[in-house]
Amino acid sequence: MINYQIAKKILKKSIIKIKDEKIKSVNxxxxxxxxxxxSSIDYPSGNNAAFDGFAINSKDTKNINKKINxxxxxxxxxAAGAKPFKKIIKRFDAVEIMTGGIIPKGFDTIIPIEKIVFFPSIKNRKYILINKKVDKFNHVRLKGSDYKKNEIVLEKNSIVQPNHILTFKTLGIKNISVKKK
Structure with missing residues (x-):
């Protein structure tokens, strides 16, 4: 039997070539x-709601004070996954939006449902009342905030973990190249 140091030197001099294979990312x-x-895409693919609530344009709140609603x-x-919103948006419009719903152009912030006051009543919801200035991009997940197009999601020679498989599913990566066993 050879000693450890000699065995280590032999291994360092040897070229070990492990071939690659393509497999399904779920495996x-x-x-x-x-x-x-x-990543082949930006994820999320557009600005979307981080909470259930109402989308508004933050500019419409710049002159609001606490005394007047x-x-x-x-x-x-x-709804999340719904087709793009096509209505024309005017000043002081709001749209109810579910978590994950793509925010239409003309809106830039979300007010969570828990902070909403309805008018004339909660059963007859025609308007929401706002009595303070609202900042832009409140409760909004911005386009590409999780993954940007062409961003590395897993580096070469890394071991695939469960969170990587979730990322592959999210980004639509069906097959990957790995070292053969």
Whole structure:
């Protein structure tokens, strides 16, 4: 039997070439990535709501004070995964939006449902009342805030973990190159 130091020298001089193979990303747990894996899209694909609530334009609140409520007309509702909102948006309009719903152009902030006061009543919801200035991009997940297009999501020679598989599913990465076992 050879000693440890000699064995180590022999291994360092030897060229060990492990070939690559393409496999389904869902089957890649604990495998070693053989290439860098990049995002092919921005995720999320557009600005979307981080909370259930109402989307408004923050500019419409710049002159509001606590003594006077401003009415914002409810013009529709947007569910997560719904087609883009096509209505024309005017000043002091609001749209109900669910978590994950894409925010239409003309709106830039979300007021969570817990902070909403309805007018004339909660059962007859025609308007929401706002009595303070609201900042831009409140409760908004911005386009590409999780992953930007062409960003590395897993580096070469990294071991695939469960969170990487979730990322692959999210970004639509179906196959990846890994080292053969």
């Amino acid at each position: 890649s747990l604990n495998r070693v990535a053989s290439v860098n894996i990049y 401003q009415k914002f007309k409810i013009i529709g509702s947007i």
